[in-house]
Amino acid sequence: MTILQASAMGLALCATIIGTAQTPVHAKGNDMKVATSYSLQTLSDRAEIQERLARWPDIVDSMKLDLLPEVFQPDVVWDFGGGTVEYSLAAVRKKIEGHLGDNAPTFCGHTRHDLSNMMIDVDGDKAHSKVNVFASHEGVGPYAGKILYIWLTYTDDWVRTANGWRIGHREYRIQFMNGPKEIVYGDDSPPIDPSQILKK
Numbered sequence: 001m002t003i004l005q006a007s008a009m010g011l012a013l014c015a016t017i018i019g020t021a022q023t024p025v026h027a028k029g030n031d032m033k034v035a036t037s038y039s040l041q042t043l044s045d046r047a048e049i050q051e052r053l054a055r056w057p058d059i060v061d062s063m064k065l066d067l068l069p070e071v072f073q074p075d076v077v078w079d080f081g082g083g084t085v086e087y088s089l090a091a092v093r094k095k096i097e098g099h100l101g102d103n104a105p106t107f108c109g110h111t112r113h114d115l116s117n118m119m120i121d122v123d124g125d126k127a128h129s130k131v132n133v134f135a136s137h138e139g140v141g142p143y144a145g146k147i148l149y150i151w152l153t154y155t156d157d158w159v160r161t162a163n164g165w166r167i168g169h170r171e172y173r174i175q176f177m178n179g180p181k182e183i184v185y186g187d188d189s190p191p192i193d194p195s196q197i198l199k200k
């Protein structure tokens with residue numbers, strides 16, 4: 001096959017994608033939509049959202065919290081469960097700094113947040129995503145050598161802005177925990193509210 005023939009085949013394929021995928025067809029699956037085809041714009045939107053979702057673990061695990069605006073709206077609403085809701089990115093940052101990092105009154109060293117089972121549904125200038133998270137928290141001080149593991153889910157509502165996609169609302173739900181909760185929540189933390197644990 002010559003380069004010219006390969007180029008022609010590529011153009012034909014693009015034309016087919018553009019011609020047949022302008023209007024995605026959705027089939028309902030649980031509370032998310034499963035699309036059987038995507039427009040090029042939707043593919044681009046999904047790729048950006050996926051990349052911004054991946055930025056969050058990098059930001060929080062490195063505690064480079066000045067980069068949070070790359071993922072979240074300034075007026076983001078973050079629902080932690082159990083009636084705990086923050087209504088601005090500044091408040092969310094303060095909460096993070098109260099649990100993680102060198103200056104937090106807790107016993108947490110390094111952290112690692114891994115994302116999986118990512119689902120994204122784009123609808124014009126709005127989008128919805130759901131992702132599973134496995135978070136590991138290294139214990140320090142009296143908890144050195146121990147690790148707090150948390151399995152949780154982020155359910156996010158996104159909005160397209162002049163600077164790209166940003167999260168306007170996040171629902172944070174814990175499914176399981178294993179290890180000393182004091183690593184993240186401190187010695188004086190109350191027992192975990194059962195309402196913060198996602199029920200099936």
